[in-house]
Amino acid sequence: MPSERRLRRVTRLRRSLACAAMLALVPLGGSAIAATDRATLEQLRRGDVRLAAIGHRLATGNAVLCDDRVPAIGLVVHAIDQYSADEQGDARAIFGFDTAVAIEGVVPGSAAARAGIRPDESIVSVNDRPIPRSDGAGHVHTRDSFVALLDAQPVDRPLRLTLRRAGRDRAVVVPPSPGCRSYFELRPGPALDASADGVQVQISGAFLDRFSDDQVAVVVAHELAHNILRHRRRLDAAGISRGVFREFGRNGRLFRATEDEADRLSVYLLRNAGWDPELAVRFWQGPGTRIAGGIFYSRTHSSPARRAELIAQEIAALPAGAPIPYRPSLLARQDAPLR
Known part of the structure; x- marks a missing residue:
């Protein structure tokens, strides 16, 4: 089990968001990463997905109670610049990040899961609109810009996502899944x-x-x-x-x-x-x-x-x-x- 000190340090660098959609991680391999680093990030991934599943169930089950609804497709996502500069090499080696935003996890049974989206894929575009590029602002700016793009899509129509893994792109169509506009975040x-x-x-x-x-x-x-x-x-x-x-x-x-x-x-x-x-x-x-x-x-x-x-x-x-x-x-x- 990773130490609490290490867990707090990595969590400060990477804050994933369990939103009406979700954010994720992608491995390329090739870099020698300490087992404790990988174990820490996998522990954080499990926690993020666990909270995401609870939040997703509440957000979609109560969509009729919310005036403000967004596509709630069941992803957990994060962005490369949520990591500090000296951690980004490890993050790319463990999670890939073929683009600035990647999929950390997928809520079981969600619209994203039914569409065949898998953890460790990067996101290229949403309804043919490219995702934001990392602008160096750091912390959660790129992640939140992606969430704003996703939230701007119609809640009653399918979403077309282009995903990338190990340099290869594929398109998936996610069925409509409206939910309350609320984002669920785990903090250390x-x-x-x-x-x-x-x-x-x-x-x-x-x-x-x-x-x-x-x-x-x-x-x-x-x-x-x-x-x-x-x-x-x-x-x-x-x-x-x-x-x-x-x-x-x-x-x-x-x-x-x-x-x-x-x-x-x-x-x-x-x-x-x-x-x-x-x-x-x-x-x-x-x-x-x-x-x-x-x-x-x-x-x-x-x-x-x-x-x-x-x-x-x-x-x-x-x-x-x-x-x-x-x-x-x-x-x-x-x-x-x-x-």
């Missing part, structure tokens, strides 16, 4: 941290280390609910403080209101994506208690026991025989001012 660190900024959902790798996929889905559904309910925008409009005073007074009250609202919507997100929402009740009654962070945390979040209670109440209020997918009345609050 031993703390149990999760956040949503209106577009991205980020969770720490500690969740994958400590919880099952079903349990991680509870956390991801909660964060996706924040994005669907436009909580960041609504909190900003309410003039709340995100600094040292976020836990106090009106700030803490409004933060807690959005956290409770996200828990309630997560019931429907899980159900629409094929999970039993009772998972969320059991999570907050048991393993989720590890996430609670003391007195200040409790000012912005209900206690785990209260969260389990709120979720159970929402499940009980679900209409008998409600269809799947189901649009709850809670969505009417997407643009309601927070007071």
